[in-house]
Amino acid sequence: MNKFISIVFFILIVSSCSNEQTAPPNQPKGEIIYHVFQRSFYDGNGDGQGDLVGLKSKLDYLQDLGVTSILLLPLYDADCYHNYFANDFEKIDPEFGTMEDYIALVKEVHQRGMKIYLDMETQYVSEKHLWWRDAVGNPKSAYSNYILFEDEGHARPATIIFDLRELNSFDGSKIKITTVNLKDKSVLDYNVKLFSYFADPDNNGKFDDGADGFRLDHAMDNLDNKPALTNLFSTFWSPLIERVKKVNPQLKFVAEQANWGDYGFEYFEKAGADRMFGFGLQQAILSFNKQQLTNKADTILLMTPPGKDQIIFIENHDLDRSASVLNKDPNKERVAAALTLLIGGIPSIYYGQELGMTGRGGFGIYGATDGNDIPRREAFEWFKTDEGKGMALWYKNTGPWWDHTYIKANDSISLEEELPRENSLLNFYKTIIKLKQSDPALSMGKYAPAENNNAQVFTFFRQEGLDKVLVAVNLSAEKQKAGLSPSGGTYSPLYGRVAINQNSFELKPYEIGVWSVK
Numbered sequence: 196m197n198k199f200i201s202i203v204f205f206i207l208i209v210s211s212c213s214n215e216q217t218a219p220p221n222q223p224k225g226e227i228i229y230h231v232f233q234r235s236f237y238d239g240n241g242d243g244q245g246d247l248v249g250l251k252s253k254l255d256y257l258q259d260l261g262v263t264s265i266l267l268l269p270l271y272d273a274d275c276y277h278n279y280f281a282n283d284f285e286k287i288d289p290e291f292g293t294m295e296d297y298i299a300l301v302k303e304v305h306q307r308g309m310k311i312y313l314d315m316e317t318q319y320v321s322e323k324h325l326w327w328r329d330a331v332g333n334p335k336s337a338y339s340n341y342i343l344f345e346d347e348g349h350a351r352p353a354t355i356i357f358d359l360r361e362l363n364s365f366d367g368s369k370i371k372i373t374t375v376n377l378k379d380k381s382v383l384d385y386n387v388k389l390f391s392y393f394a395d396p397d398n399n400g401k402f403d404d405g406a407d408g409f410r411l412d413h414a415m416d417n418l419d420n421k422p423a424l425t426n427l428f429s430t431f432w433s434p435l436i437e438r439v440k441k442v443n444p445q446l447k448f449v450a451e452q453a454n455w456g457d458y459g460f461e462y463f464e465k466a467g468a469d470r471m472f473g474f475g476l477q478q479a480i481l482s483f484n485k486q487q488l489t490n491k492a493d494t495i496l497l498m499t500p501p502g503k504d505q506i507i508f509i510e511n512h513d514l515d516r517s518a519s520v521l522n523k524d525p526n527k528e529r530v531a532a533a534l535t536l537l538i539g540g541i542p543s544i545y546y547g548q549e550l551g552m553t554g555r556g557g558f559g560i561y562g563a564t565d566g567n568d569i570p571r572r573e574a575f576e577w578f579k580t581d582e583g584k585g586m587a588l589w590y591k592n593t594g595p596w597w598d599h600t601y602i603k604a605n606d607s608i609s610l611e612e613e614l615p616r617e618n619s620l621l622n623f624y625k626t627i628i629k630l631k632q633s634d635p636a637l638s639m640g641k642y643a644p645a646e647n648n649n650a651q652v653f654t655f656f657r658q659e660g661l662d663k664v665l666v667a668v669n670l671s672a673e674k675q676k677a678g679l680s681p682s683g684g685t686y687s688p689l690y691g692r693v694a695i696n697q698n699s700f701e702l703k704p705y706e707i708g709v710w711s712v713k
């Protein structure tokens with residue numbers, strides 16, 4: 196090849212690569228979050244604990260899947276395996292790594308054009324936290340106002356949610372916890388500094404090293420109904436978000452509504468949250484009930500104010516695995532995945548959901564211990580044998596959650612088994628994500644109801660500018676015929692081969708169709 200041709204060839208390769216990897220700014224790819232319980236994801240140093248180095252080494256997998264953002268569980272130093280209830284908010288839990296590991300991960304995520312969000316819960320501290328160590332039994336402590344007390348001598352720090360004073364850890368230890376006084380001005384100032392630190396660790400006004408946003412765990416206006424902690428939307432959350440956004444106005448705050456039955460619209464209005472979790476749609480998608488889906492989608496997606504967003508999900512660290520809820524029915528798993536990814540808002544995939552990992556947990560199944568939730572937080576299944584390098588089996592041989600582990604070898608649920616299998620759930624996720632990201636309406640468009648005359652067929656539109664797409668799913672195990680109303684337009688399939696003639700179409704059991712509408 197002569198020099199001139201090779202230069203032209205080089206330019207062509209470079210420009211076609213950049214076209215493929217970075218969508219033009221007016222056509223964003225559409226955000227897709229990967230919610231990862233990092234302790235259970237990938238162990239980078241062989242101690243059985245998933246960690247930041249391990250997560251960083253698996254970014255190729257996440258990009259290949261098509262996700263654009265990562266949401267972590269809390270990273271700060273804590274004794275609980277889930278890392279809620281901090282010993283030290285400013286330090287990375289040594290089991291996850293160091294601040295250097297955090298910054299290296301964040302920079303690598305950003306170099307790939309991805310985003311990363313941190314989970315924060317600063318309403319509580321453990322007995323190992325400085326504020327507890329200094330202030331309990333010492334009314335003269337500089338931190339006396341930082342935590343709540345029940346007595347004048349400050350011998351009894353306040354209870355937390357459910358009037359608990361301590362948590363029973365899965366490993367048999369007890370961890371004492373108290374509630375932070377979010378009404379204290381110094382506590383608000385501290386939180387502003389803490390969040391700002393993680394948004395820009397070296398404080399140089401450049402955010403390549405910082406988180407792109409935060410999840411606010413268990414956010415409430417009246418925290419746990421404590422009389423001392425009322426009106427926190429206006430006195431704590433809203434000023435916190437406003438002040439931290441002065442550091443980086445692009446930061447996104449998602450609040451977890453404490454009441455999962457709540458749509459959370461008040462959090463948008465009064466707490467300054469950018470995003471809320473669409474819990475109502477989570478239940479509706481798994482219900483396979485058209486009426487419920489229609490009601491929740493019309494409420495959650497249509498009533499979210501402009502500039503705000505909903506996170507759409509079917510799994511998180513507090514919920515049973517969707518594959519278990521759906522009795523491992525592969526057709527239902529696909530319908531639930533398609534709805535999560537295509538209905539609107541910002542989809543979030545909980546690690547292992549894309550493999551169809553199973554698990555049921557919850558309060559009391561193994562007694563009064565946080566081990567109850569381990570079945571929802573098991574090691575990501577990298578291998579056919581469910582053993583091998585990187586498997587984060589930190590809870591191996593620690594109790595009944597291990598004796599009854601949902602992880603099984605050779606059961607076709609693992610990355611190694613699913614990657615090469617063309618019709619695997621993993622490859623279905625990839626297909627739908629690709630479809631979503633190749634179409635502006637599916638990526639960015641608004642949800643709009645689409646009526647049809649069949650009680651088992653759920654249909655909706657997504658529209659962005661002139662680009663309009665119709666999605667239909669058969670929620671039943673029988674063949675269904677449906678007629679769209681009102682009529683109009685021509686439909687060409689983007690996914691599936693079903694034709695729509697004179698506004699009517701037929702779907703096989705649990706079949707999914709996606710059409711471009713002209």
Ligand SMILES: [Ca+2]
Nearest residue numbers: 238240244246
């Ligand atoms: Ca490790």
Ligand SMILES: [Ca+2]
Nearest residue numbers: 273274288290
């Ligand atoms: Ca720890």
Ligand SMILES: [Ca+2]
Nearest residue numbers: 395397399401
């Ligand atoms: Ca910086």
Ligand SMILES: [Ca+2]
Nearest residue numbers: 603604608609
């Ligand atoms: Ca398996």
